[in-house]
Amino acid sequence: DIQMTQSPSTLSASVGDRVTITCRASQTISSWLAWYQQKPGKAPKLLIYKASSLESGVPSRFSGSGSGTEFTLTISNLQPDDFATYYCQQYNSYSWTFGQGTKVEIK
Amino acid sequence: EVQLVESGGNLVQPGGSLRLSCAASGFTFSSYSMSWVRQAPGKGLEWVSYISSSGSTIHYADSVKGRFTISRDKAKNSLYLQMNSLRAEDTAVYYCASGYSYIDYWGQGTLVTVSS
Numbered sequence: 001d002i003q004m005t006q007s008p009s010t011l012s013a014s015v016g017d018r019v020t021i022t023c024r025a026s027q028t029i030s031s032w033l034a035w036y037q038q039k040p041g042k043a044p045k046l047l048i049y050k051a052s053s054l055e056s057g058v059p060s061r062f063s064g065s066g067s068g069t070e071f072t073l074t075i076s077n078l079q080p081d082d083f084a085t086y087y088c089q090q091y092n093s094y095s096w097t098f099g100q101g102t103k104v105e106i107k
Numbered sequence: 108e109v110q111l112v113e114s115g116g117n118l119v120q121p122g123g124s125l126r127l128s129c130a131a132s133g134f135t136f137s138s139y140s141m142s143w144v145r146q147a148p149g150k151g152l153e154w155v156s157y158i159s160s161s162g163s164t165i166h167y168a169d170s171v172k173g174r175f176t177i178s179r180d181k182a183k184n185s186l187y188l189q190m191n192s193l194r195a196e197d198t199a200v201y202y203c204a205s206g207y208s209y210i211d212y213w214g215q216g217t218l219v220t221v222s223s
Contacts, residue, residue, distance in 0.1 A: 034209035043213035091208040096154040
């Protein structure tokens with residue numbers, strides 16, 4: 001199985017900050033990567049697919065980049081609603097695998 | 108509006124069985140691949156199983172292979188997960204999810220607790 005490793009595990013930031021989360025794949029996955037946001041007690045929500053394509057309705061302050069084995073999710077101008085846990089997911093091959101998550105906390 | 112509503116979660120003893128259901132509405136269910144994804148308490152997301160729109164292609168995570176069976180009923184717009192030989196480590200919220208590759212819609216989840 002392809003292993004996905006996110007860093008950091010926890011990130012403390014303030015409203016207005018620019019934050020970056022990294023996701024590394026154990027082998028190349030081309031651009032077959034998605035990012036999700038999850039708030040406590042809720043289902044995840046799709047933010048980005050195919051590494052850099054923004055899902056409809058998602059604010060433009062979210063952006064994704066990368067290909068191969070290294071990917072980033074950037075949130076520019078962090079808003080109060082953005083404090084949550086973020087997961088990457090590879091869909092290059094079955095079985096799909098997720099990163100372990102990055103919790104974005106209020107500083 | 109797309110809706111995925113799971114049901115069937117419960118407390119079950121180790122070795123027991125449970126069948127989860129997911130009722131889909133707001134989209135053409137028969138055209139969409141579907142999956143089950145689970146999340147153990149306080150932990151991350153784990154993909155469990157996938158079924159193609161026609162039902163002809165099915166995949167399972169190694170952790171559930173041979174114990175879980177995914178199926179779908181296009182007449183009822185429903186997805187199912189039959190879970191047998193349940194273990195404590197199967198305790199999780201189980202999400203019904205749609206999408207061929209990435210997941211574009213998620214249900215609200217149903218809690219399965221395996222404990223004596």
